[in-house]
Amino acid sequence: MANGTVGSRKEESMTCDQAAEFVSALCDGETIPRVAAEHLSGCEACRTLLRSYSDLGAELRFAASVALTEEAPVRVWRQRPGIWRNWWRKGWEGMRIPRFVFASMLVGIVVLGSGLAVIGVHARGEGNVILLKISPPGGQPIVCPLSTVDKKLNSCAVVSRALTFEVKALSKDGDRVNVGVRAKYESPQIGNSYDSLASIEGLPEEQYSFEPGKALRVDVAGLGALTITGEWIDHIPVMIGGGQNLDPGPDELRIVSPVLLRGKEVAGDMEGGSALADKPGESVNIFLPGEGQFQFSLSQTPGAVQAHVQLNRISFESNGQLYALVTGVPITREKQVWVRHDANFKPSGGAEDGSIGVTDFANAAPDRPIR
Amino acid sequence: MADDREVWSKIIQQDEAAFDAFYQEHAPRLHAFLRALVGDRQAAEDVAQETFLQIWTRPNGYEPERGALRAYLFGIGRKRAAEWWRQQKTTEPLLQERNGWCGTEKNALILDALHSLSEEQRTLLWLREIEGQSYAELAMILEIPVGTVRSRLFAAREALRRVWQMGQSAAEKRRV
Numbered sequence A: 001m002a003n004g005t006v007g008s009r010k011e012e013s014m015t016c017d018q019a020a021e022f023v024s025a026l027c028d029g030e031t032i033p034r035v036a037a038e039h040l041s042g043c044e045a046c047r048t049l050l051r052s053y054s055d056l057g058a059e060l061r062f063a064a065s066v067a068l069t070e071e072a073p074v075r076v077w078r079q080r081p082g083i084w085r086n087w088w089r090k091g092w093e094g095m096r097i098p099r100f101v102f103a104s105m106l107v108g109i110v111v112l113g114s115g116l117a118v119i120g121v122h123a124r125g126e127g128n129v130i131l132l133k134i135s136p137p138g139g140q141p142i143v144c145p146l147s148t149v150d151k152k153l154n155s156c157a158v159v160s161r162a163l164t165f166e167v168k169a170l171s172k173d174g175d176r177v178n179v180g181v182r183a184k185y186e187s188p189q190i191g192n193s194y195d196s197l198a199s200i201e202g203l204p205e206e207q208y209s210f211e212p213g214k215a216l217r218v219d220v221a222g223l224g225a226l227t228i229t230g231e232w233i234d235h236i237p238v239m240i241g242g243g244q245n246l247d248p249g250p251d252e253l254r255i256v257s258p259v260l261l262r263g264k265e266v267a268g269d270m271e272g273g274s275a276l277a278d279k280p281g282e283s284v285n286i287f288l289p290g291e292g293q294f295q296f297s298l299s300q301t302p303g304a305v306q307a308h309v310q311l312n313r314i315s316f317e318s319n320g321q322l323y324a325l326v327t328g329v330p331i332t333r334e335k336q337v338w339v340r341h342d343a344n345f346k347p348s349g350g351a352e353d354g355s356i357g358v359t360d361f362a363n364a365a366p367d368r369p370i371r
Numbered sequence B: 001m002a003d004d005r006e007v008w009s010k011i012i013q014q015d016e017a018a019f020d021a022f023y024q025e026h027a028p029r030l031h032a033f034l035r036a037l038v039g040d041r042q043a044a045e046d047v048a049q050e051t052f053l054q055i056w057t058r059p060n061g062y063e064p065e066r067g068a069l070r071a072y073l074f075g076i077g078r079k080r081a082a083e084w085w086r087q088q089k090t091t092e093p094l095l096q097e098r099n100g101w102c103g104t105e106k107n108a109l110i111l112d113a114l115h116s117l118s119e120e121q122r123t124l125l126w127l128r129e130i131e132g133q134s135y136a137e138l139a140m141i142l143e144i145p146v147g148t149v150r151s152r153l154f155a156a157r158e159a160l161r162r163v164w165q166m167g168q169s170a171a172e173k174r175r176v
Helices: A016-027 A034-042 A044-068 A083-094 A099-112 B002-012 B016-038 B041-057 B069-091 B105-115 B119-130 B135-142 B146-175
Strands: A129-135 A142-147 A155-159 A163-173 A176-185 A206-210 A216-220 A224-233 A253-256 A259-262 A265-269 A274-277 A282-288 A292-297 A305-310 A313-318 A321-326 A336-342 A355-360
Touching (some): A044 B105, A129 A163, A142 A163, A176 A216, A206 A216, A253 A282, A274 A282, A313 A336, B016 B119, B069 B119, B069 B135, B119 B135, B135 B146
Antiparallel strands (some): A176 A206, A216 A224, A253 A274, A259 A265, A259 A321, A282 A292, A292 A336
16 A cells, blocks of 8 residues: 555645545545544545445455345244143143153153154054053053064063052953952051062962953952953054053054144144043144144044144145144054144133143033143 | 334333234344354354343343334344354364355355454444444344444444455456
8 A cells, every 4th residue: 555645734634544444434424523534535545445345345344245135044942941841741741641640751752762663553452461450440551562473572560559460461362361460458557568579479370361442340358349451463563651652552543742833833842742532532733823823633533634644744735735744753643633623713711822632522511621 | 112122022022013013024124133243044043042042031231212122132143143153163173165155156255255254343343334223233132332333334334445455456367
């Protein structure tokens, strides 16, 4: 750069080097001292510098404009913990599976993650595994898959402070299976042992012939009857912990930690929320703020649309939009379910948090919110 | 400024729609800025995501009277980019993606020239020339006095001009 001096008076004159910073400031539209302005007006070198800076700025803006045409990737902004804890609570209240099972199920889901290997289950298969559902009086059912061929997988035991029992598949007899049962009940009190099968080891094994499709009642002194139901399947199913079967039961609609997609966007993520509808006339209801309520059921309900089921995904269309509900575990054995979408649904009391739960739609008022 | 206050208020209240609108409006420009800082498209996207996530999950520190919300956003982005650089220096070889930009050879040359400057000079020039941030906003983003902004901007322009001229001369020689 030239280093000329311009100025009418010596004390107000400025060299090019001194003026250079103001040349830059002038590019930015900043006010510059009069003496700097006077220098610029009479200095060709500084005016050239000003043009250089302006040109470089223009080049930068032009080059950057290419990058600026790119669209921002789609992101989903979830609220901070609070509403999601609420989801958990709602799911907790709405689910019907035992709470300890649910807790371990969540762990299981994390472990299984993307590698869910789901094997087809036949409602009336010719398998060698009997899947028993054992329901204590007033308690939650426990699922036990028992192999009739593999001796290492032919028994199932439950140990608790009050009830201890073991069920063993002894042999297959046509459509029936011979099972042996040992069970003992003690009134719950402090000091009871609940960490081993020792308390039933000396008990005689009672043998029963169980026929899938029919309920077997096994009396336990002091407790009442264990009700055993079951079906034949052709494999030992993957369990999700706590005795919860990864494969859904025959009449189960099970939605665990669902994510609702609208097109390619996440409309709602109900991580930790869960609900199980396993009785005729029941549905799983999901309310999402901004999306309304979705009622999923295995049977047709007024106003519902048919939805396609693929393992852990339910796809459907509502109001011209494609939706998909994706869950952590397989949803149902059915190939289709029914979805009723009420976009204008408002929860009672004006609550705005999302919720998930089960309702008996056959008996409930049509728009009764499930919370 | 009143709009920024309103948007900020909604962000603090975890208004997802408001934040998404804020994101949609500013993400492309922030991404381009960060790409100029970190030199890598994917890294810039990651840093941009971290920047928005920080504001979404920990909305604090913005003072409307000090400048625009956008300036605050770019300030956080710059700090995040600096953190990214620190991590790169300790874990991986530095990434450079100077040819990743689309456009003409001239575009590539000016961006190459920009990349040869220091991080602060790149930041200053990008935010001033492309984002049009005021001196006060630049002072807020870089956490320096306003008076210093002027002198450092000049130094940055001068550095870019010299690199650019050298590049032009080299290109001329290649053509000859």
